[in-house]
Amino acid sequence: MKIVVVYGGKSAEHDISILTAFSIIKEIYFEYYDVQPVFITKEGTWLKGEPLTGPVAFADALKLEEAPEAHFATKEGEQSTGVMINPCSIKDEDTVVFPILHGPNGEDGTIQGMFEILDMPYVGCGVLASAAGMDKIASKQLFQQVGLPQVPYVPFIKTEWNEDPEAIYNRIEGTLLYPVFVKPxxxxxxxxxxxxxxxxxxxxxIEEALKYDRRIVVEQGIDAREIECGVLGNDDVNTSVVGEVVKEVGFYDYNEKYVNNTVTLQIPAEIPEEVSHKVREYAATAFKAIDGAGLTRCDFFLTESNEIYINEVNTMPGFTEFSMYPLLWAETGINYKNLVEELIQLALKRYNEKH
Ligand code: ATP
Ligand code: MG
Ligand code: MG
Ligand code: MG
Known part of the structure; x- marks a missing residue:
């Protein structure tokens, strides 16, 4: 079977995607799969070539980003720029796509729609779940519908802000107390x-968030621990043990996530058994609310008095060997390699059920 690993992408999360892709390629390359890496540049060009394996490839995937020509190998094992391809040309018999793309254009249903049109099996959530999971306003509305607890929020669009910022301030200040979190x-x-x-x-x-999206959500800031739970499955789901992101800072921002590394992952989280049970139940409910498939990582807040609030779902969570999602499953009894294998099987199962 051929696995087309699509990574990179026209997204602010391009670099993280490269890290994950190299972890996964490394894991499955030496197995019985025929791995075809497909790299999408920041400009949106699709490139393919032979998988680059061995120490050069895996030493520092982010350095490769500075030299995109290093992503592939020639048949002789030399580094290669790969060749430009038409996205639709990835369609092939006995091929499963593993899209390892985070954020818009990859985790939001757009590329999933292309795989649907091409009629190919692909790992992870479908069009609806990807779009609903990515859009924090849509997912909050779905979570509300199924009774999941969440912090108060105010959604608005760019046009409303441009037309009457005072009205937006009033809506925010009339509903929420400072501090608030503003998100695209x-x-x-x-x-x-x-x-x-x-x-x-x-x-x-608000101005900063508007650089990334025309849809904005402002949330009640909450002083809480951050706990996360993995979901794996299609219509029947399993949940992982619960992990905690232990921060030295109040806000788990981009630098803390990928640059400073001041965050430690506590797995399993030191929380009461009933809290963990509830979190796992909520994670499965959230997965069903968006019609998830394959995987999600569900993020929660836990207050000092053990109140649980759902924050968000990620339909393609960080997936390096050091990322929360695979580590949660390792603790639950599924190692990295088996997790990748299970995701491929779930993709095939979902595809076969539709045909
Ligand atoms: P990712 O997909 O990488 O998990 P994201 O960009 O979807 O992140 P969120 O998880 O919604 O963003 O928020 C990022 C971080 O901001 C949280 O992990 C938390 O540290 C902080 N944060 C977000 N919302 C709130 C809130 N309402 N109150 C307090 N902290 C918050
Ligand atoms: Mg999050
Ligand atoms: Mg997220
Ligand atoms: Mg995410």
């Missing part, structure tokens, strides 16, 4: 998210 509705890795403690900061935060 469609993004990840904390890109475009800011905390605002007053109206001046709120204005700056």
């Amino acid at each position: 509705a469609n993004m990840g890795s904390s890109v475009g998210i800011s905390k605002a403690d007053n109206r001046d900061e709120l204005m700056a935060a």
Whole structure:
């Protein structure tokens, strides 16, 4: 069987995607799969070539980003720029696509729609779940519908802001107390998210978020622990043990996630058994609310008095060997290799059920 690993992408989370892709390629390359890497540049060009394996490839995937020509190998094992391809040309018999793309254009249903049109099996959530999971306003509305607890929020679009910012301030200040978190509705890795403690900061935060999306959500800031739970399955789901992101800072922003590395993952989280049970139940409910498939990582807040609030779902969570999602499953009894294998099997199962 051929696995087409699609990674990179026209997204602010391009670099994270490369890290994950190299972890996964490394894991499945030496197995019985025929791995075809397909790299999407930041400009949106699709490139393919032979998988680059061995120490050069895996030493520092982010360095490869500075030299995109290093992504592939020639048949002789030399580094290669690969060749430009038409996205639709990835269609082949006995091929499963493994899209390892985070954020808009990859995790939001757009590329999933292309795989549907091409009639190919692909790993992870379908069009609806990807779009609903990526859009924080849509997912909050779905979570509300199934009774999941969440912090109060105010959604609006760019046009409303441009026409009457005062009305937006009034809606926010009439519903929420500072501090608040301002987020582009469609993004990840904390890109475009800011905390605002007053109206001046709120204005700056809104302007910042608007760089990434025309849909904005402002949330009640909450002083809480951050706990996460993995979901794996299609119509029948399993949930992982619960993990905690232990921070030295209040806000788990892009730098803390990928640059400073001041965050430690506590797996399993030191929380009461009933809390863990509830979190797992909520994670499965959230998965069903968006019609998830394959995988999601569900992020929660846990207050000092053990109140649980759902924050968001990620339909293509970080997936390096050091990322929360695979580590949660390792603790639950499924190692990295088996997890990748299970995701491919779930993709095939879903595809076969439709045909
Ligand atoms: P990712 O997809 O990488 O998990 P994201 O960009 O989708 O991240 P969120 O998970 O919604 O963003 O938020 C990023 C971080 O911002 C959280 O992990 C948390 O540290 C902080 N944060 C977000 N919303 C709130 C809130 N309402 N109150 C307090 N902190 C918040
Ligand atoms: Mg997210
Ligand atoms: Mg994300
Ligand atoms: Mg998150």
